[in-house]
Amino acid sequence: MSDHSIDGPAYGSENRPILRIALVYMLTGFVIFLIMGILGLIMRLDHAGWWVISPNWFYRIMTLHGAGMVASLLMAALGGIIAILNRTVKLSARWLWSAYVVYSLSVPFLLYAVLIGGFSGGWTALDPLPYHGMTWSKSAGVMMYVTFLAVGVGFLIYCVHVFDAVRRKAGGVRRALAWEVIFSRKSDAQPYEPEVAELAAIATAIIGIVTVIGGVLVLVPLFAEAAGLVKSVNPLYSKNFIMLFGHSIANVTIYIAVALVYGLLPVYTKRGGHTTKFVALAWNFTIILVLTPPPHHLYQDFAQPLGLAIIGQVASWSIAPSVLLLTILGNLSYIYRSGMRWAVPSVMIALGFWGWVFGGIGGTIDSAIPANQLLHNTLWVPAHFHAYYLLGVTTFVWGYLFYLISDLSGVREKASTKIAAWLYGIAGAGFLLVFFFSGADSIPRRYAVHLPEWNLYAAIAVPFVLLTIVSLLWIIADMIRGLRSAWRNTSAVK
Amino acid sequence: MTQKDILILFLVLSAIWTAIWFKVILSIPNIQPEEEVTKNANTLRRRLAFPMIAALVILLTAVFYWSPYPIFREHTIGKPEVTVNVNSFQWGWILDADTLPVHKVVEFNVTSRDVNHGFAIYNSEGRLVAQTQAMPGYVNKLIFKFDEPGEYTIRCLEYCGVSHHVMLATFTVD
Numbered sequence: 001m002s003d004h005s006i007d008g009p010a011y012g013s014e015n016r017p018i019l020r021i022a023l024v025y026m027l028t029g030f031v032i033f034l035i036m037g038i039l040g041l042i043m044r045l046d047h048a049g050w051w052v053i054s055p056n057w058f059y060r061i062m063t064l065h066g067a068g069m070v071a072s073l074l075m076a077a078l079g080g081i082i083a084i085l086n087r088t089v090k091l092s093a094r095w096l097w098s099a100y101v102v103y104s105l106s107v108p109f110l111l112y113a114v115l116i117g118g119f120s121g122g123w124t125a126l127d128p129l130p131y132h133g134m135t136w137s138k139s140a141g142v143m144m145y146v147t148f149l150a151v152g153v154g155f156l157i158y159c160v161h162v163f164d165a166v167r168r169k170a171g172g173v174r175r176a177l178a179w180e181v182i183f184s185r186k187s188d189a190q191p192y193e194p195e196v197a198e199l200a201a202i203a204t205a206i207i208g209i210v211t212v213i214g215g216v217l218v219l220v221p222l223f224a225e226a227a228g229l230v231k232s233v234n235p236l237y238s239k240n241f242i243m244l245f246g247h248s249i250a251n252v253t254i255y256i257a258v259a260l261v262y263g264l265l266p267v268y269t270k271r272g273g274h275t276t277k278f279v280a281l282a283w284n285f286t287i288i289l290v291l292t293p294p295p296h297h298l299y300q301d302f303a304q305p306l307g308l309a310i311i312g313q314v315a316s317w318s319i320a321p322s323v324l325l326l327t328i329l330g331n332l333s334y335i336y337r338s339g340m341r342w343a344v345p346s347v348m349i350a351l352g353f354w355g356w357v358f359g360g361i362g363g364t365i366d367s368a369i370p371a372n373q374l375l376h377n378t379l380w381v382p383a384h385f386h387a388y389y390l391l392g393v394t395t396f397v398w399g400y401l402f403y404l405i406s407d408l409s410g411v412r413e414k415a416s417t418k419i420a421a422w423l424y425g426i427a428g429a430g431f432l433l434v435f436f437f438s439g440a441d442s443i444p445r446r447y448a449v450h451l452p453e454w455n456l457y458a459a460i461a462v463p464f465v466l467l468t469i470v471s472l473l474w475i476i477a478d479m480i481r482g483l484r485s486a487w488r489n490t491s492a493v494k
Numbered sequence: 495m496t497q498k499d500i501l502i503l504f505l506v507l508s509a510i511w512t513a514i515w516f517k518v519i520l521s522i523p524n525i526q527p528e529e530e531v532t533k534n535a536n537t538l539r540r541r542l543a544f545p546m547i548a549a550l551v552i553l554l555t556a557v558f559y560w561s562p563y564p565i566f567r568e569h570t571i572g573k574p575e576v577t578v579n580v581n582s583f584q585w586g587w588i589l590d591a592d593t594l595p596v597h598k599v600v601e602f603n604v605t606s607r608d609v610n611h612g613f614a615i616y617n618s619e620g621r622l623v624a625q626t627q628a629m630p631g632y633v634n635k636l637i638f639k640f641d642e643p644g645e646y647t648i649r650c651l652e653y654c655g656v657s658h659h660v661m662l663a664t665f666t667v668d
Contacts, residue, residue, distance in 0.1 A: 055656050122653050128630065129609045134584055135656050235610065235629050271528045278539070300612070300625055302563055303632040313557060321546045325539050333535035336518050337526035354515045361507045365500060368553075369561040374497050374622055377612055377651040440501035442622035444614075446653040449660075453620070 015086045019408065020490035021096045022083035026401045028104070029076025033394070034472070036068040041465050047450045047458035056135060058448035059120035063144075066123030067110055070250050071151050073393050075103060077256040078158055080400040081204075084197040084263040085162070089169050095161035103154025106147045113143035122446065124246050127222060127238035142226045145219055148245070152215045155249070159208035166202040170194055176202045178280035193275045196283075200259030203283040207252045207290045215245035236303065243297040251290045254356065254388055257396035261331060261349050264400060268346040269338040272331075282326035289319045299372045309369065316367035320360065328357060344413050344421045344475065348399030351425035355391020358429070359384050362436060377446070379457075380439025383432055390428045390468070398472075402479050408489045409482030420474035427467035434461040495560075497621065562624065564601075567637035574601035574637055582611040582628040584655050587648050587663035594667050596643045602636040604628045611661065612651030618644040625651055640667040 039061045045051035046058055053061070085091060113119040117140025121129045125148070130141030170176035170192065178199050180191035194202075218241035221233045266273035295312030298304045331353060340346055362384040366375045375381065399421075406413055438457040443450070450458065559566060568574075575598045581588040583606070594600055604613045606628040613636070614625040623646075626636040640646075643666075650661035 055659065059653075059656055059658075120656060126610055126653070129654060132584070132609050133655055235631060239610070239629075271531075278536075298627075300562075300634075301627045301629060301632070302634040302636070303629065306563065306565070309561075309563070310558070314554065317550050317554065321543065321550065325543055325546070329535055329539055332518050333531050335522065336531050336535075337521045337524050338528070338531075339525040340522050350515075350519060354512070357511050357515075358508055361504060361511065365504055368557050369563075370495060370557060371500055373562045373625060374495070374500065376625060377614075378622065436504060437501070440497045440504075442497060442616065442620060444649060444651055444659075447659040448656075451620075 015091075016490050017093045018086040018091050018096065019083055020487070021093060021100065022079045022086065023404070023408075023486065023490055025079025025082060025100060026076045026397070026404070027079075028100075029072040029074075029079065030398065030401060032068055032072035032107075033076065036065050036072065037465075037469065037472075039065040039068070041462070041469070044458045044461050044465055046448070047455065048462055049450070049452070049455045050459070050462070053448075055448035056118075056120065059122070059446075060114050060118070062446065062448075063120050063122055064110065064114055067147065069389065070123060070246075070253075071103075071106060073389060073397065074151075074155070074249060074253045074256070075100075076397045076401070077253050077260070077393065078155075080260040080263075080397055080404070081162075081197060081201050081256055083400075083404055084260065085166075085201050087197075088195050089165050089198060089201075091165055092161060095157060099154050099157035099161070101154075102157060103151055106150035106154070109143055109147040109150055113140050113147060116140075117143055119144050124242060126242060127218070127233055128235055130222075131226065138226060142223070145222055145226075148215060149219055151249070152212045152219075152245070155208050156212040159205040159212070162201050163205040163209065166194070166198045166205070169198065173202070177284055178275050179284075181275055181277055181280040182284065184277075196262040196273065196275050196279055197259055199275055199280065199283045200255070200262065203287050204252050204256050204259070206287055207248060207255075210291055211245055211248040211252065214241050214248065217241050218245065236298075236301065239298060239301070240295070240304075240308075244291075244294045247294040247297060248290055250385065250389075251293075254393050254396075255286050255290065257352075257393045258327065258331075258356075260396050260400040261352065264345055264349060264403060265331065265334045267403070268343065268349075269334050269340045271338050272334040276330075278326050278330055282322070282330065285322045285326065289315065289322060293319065293367070296367045296372070299369050300376050313367065313369055317364065320364050323360065324357070328353060342418060344417050344478070345399040345403040347418050347421035348395040348402070348424075351421070351428075352392050352395035352399070354425070355387055355395060355428065355432075358432070359387025359392060362387060374442075375439055377444060378439040379435050379443045379445050382445050383435030383439050386435060387432045390432065391425065395425070398475070402475065405479055405482045405486045408486035409484075411482030411485060414478050417475060417478040420471045420478075423471040424468055424475070427464045427471060430464035431461050431468065434458075434464070562626070562636065564635045564637050571637055571639050572599045574599050576600045578602050580604040580613060580628070582606045582613065582650070582661075583608050585650070585657040585661040587613075587661070589648075589663065589665060592665050594640060594665060596640050596667050599637060599639050602626070602638070604634045604636060605632065606630045609654050610652045611654050612649075614649045614651040616647045616649055617642065618646065622649075622651075627652060643667050 046053050118136040119140040125144045131138045166176045175192045184191040218238050224230045292315035295308040296316045443454050579590045611628040613628045617623050624638045626634040648663040
């Protein structure tokens with residue numbers, strides 16, 4: 001073991017199998033992420049006019065890329081939080097393996113839908129398109145929704161188990177959500193202070209449970225339609241619930257990833273790690289702030305009741321002060337003048353905070369209804385969420401994976417690998433800036449064929465994508481040295 | 495407000511944020527006790543909270559006033575003088591007018607007969623000027639006034655299947 005482990009009863013014989021599960025979640029997510037990244041590169045090569053593929057295959061690749069990225073990054077983030085929770089909360093290997101198996105069933109379902117069924121309806125599979133695709137059968141559309149179901153049920157199993165485990169340890173949901181910390185006065189007895197990871201885990205589990213319920217509310221009528229029990233589903237209803245499910249499952253991923261930062265920063269800064277009133281408030285707000293903005297996806301559906309657009313707008317903008325003043329400022333104060341030790345994970349954390357806000361600025365602007373009128377479904381939208389994912393989620397999650405393998409194996413990183421981590425940030429920022437400029441130039445998203453005057457943007461983006469791949473390979477080359485040893489150290493028998 | 499204004503706002507805010515971020519990163523070697531940093535952060539938080547929330551509340555009012563919803567557009571642009579019915583299908587547009595008057599308030603009644611589409615109007619320079627969704631079973635009313643004559647292109651901005659990118663139509667504003 002290295003000398004910078006997170007405090008806690010780590011790596012005992014009892015919790016080693018859970019750590020193996022955590023590794024399996026993270027590595028599965030990582031491998032799928034890499035493959036999906038290559039698919040992303042292919043799409044940008046097509047946009048640059050350098051490797052033209054048929055629209056049919058472009059949209060299939062686009063569907064795989066979107067669904068694969070969202071599901072794999074959530075799974076990897078869950079692996080990270082499992083590893084941290086495992087130090088203080090008793091988790092069940094059986095529950096976590098069950099969640100993994102059910103969640104992973106989504107892979108063959110998705111592959112069947114897209115590669116055999118020819119489904120290319122996009123990862124959001126917006127009803128009524130999946131059953132009226134013109135170039136694929138209804139059964140392929142059903143299979144896409146079965147993919148949703150597998151991810152949803154797998155995630156639900158994880159959420160229910162983690163909710164219950166954290167609640168049990170705390171002796172109640174209110175205590176687990178740190179309400180005693182939030183509402184305590186100086187004269188009160190010492191309030192119950194959950195670990196930050198526990199608080200984050202139960203908050204995100206609650207979001208997960210509500211999200212999956214939202215998914216069920218749309219999947220059941222859609223399956224009923226496929227079975228011929230109902231003629232059709234109201235498209236405004238289904239759009240609202242598909243967006244609730246899709247947006248929340250993608251959005252909660254970044255908050256789970258941030259929970260890993262709370263676990264990691266004390267290692268490198270010797271600061272933080274306590275559930276202060278601000279930390280407690282931030283995580284409680286997170287529950288509301290992930291679940292209420294999805295109506296902003298329907299700003300351009302003027303038939304939507306105005307009240308829902310108002311909720312979407314207010315909720316989307318409430319994120320900015322809450323995240324900036326509570327989460328970002330809090331974490332920056334852990335870094336500011338801390339003497340933080342530079343290593344691959346701490347570089348990734350620093351980059352992650354930069355990228356998260358960068359994407360947040362783009363998202364906050366786009367969530368203003370008049371701006372959305374000019375940006376909706378242009379490349380500005382993928383610019384925003386790719387910033388969240390590429391420079392927020394992945395830097396936090398792969399930073400944690402790197403730490404975990406190094407910590408479990410005792411294999412120290414090479415000093416030069418930090419260069420690769422910085423390179424990842426620079427390449428990511430370049431790639432994202434091009435996306436933002438493309439969106440401001442009104443280039444539509446989800447277009448298989450770009451006009452010749454749009455090609456230049458993608459041509460500039462491609463070298464940045466290649467650079468992210470090179471930097472990741474560089475990081476992998478270092479990380480892989482400790483992988484076998486880390487794997488052995490998570491064996492139940494030792 | 496155009497996309498150029500939005501891009502400039504985005505770049506300015508991103509530059510400010512990047513400067514703050516660099517300041518934090520460059521401060522790392524000059525160690526200060528955690529208690530002092532936390533105290534300063536809490537002070538900053540208290541000072542920023544009210545102006546930030548107040549600014550957002552004021553901006554929210556402006557956002558709704560300038561929103562594209564008919565109830566607001568009738569006040570900001572005027573009552574519709576011309577009506578155009580728009581139907582959409584995989585993969586095409588049907589408009590009951592191909593020439594529209596300049597400087598008059600036009601109301602587009604947009605719907606779809608199959609899946610969701612996005613009714614997006616691009617001007618002759620290729621800039622998106624207005625949009626609404628085309629959803630089966632619903633009619634979305636888009637109110638817009640064309641200040642520039644020329645040929646406008648309708649693009650689909652809601653993914654609708656393998657020929658989504660060629661779902662185009664044009665009309666003239668004269």
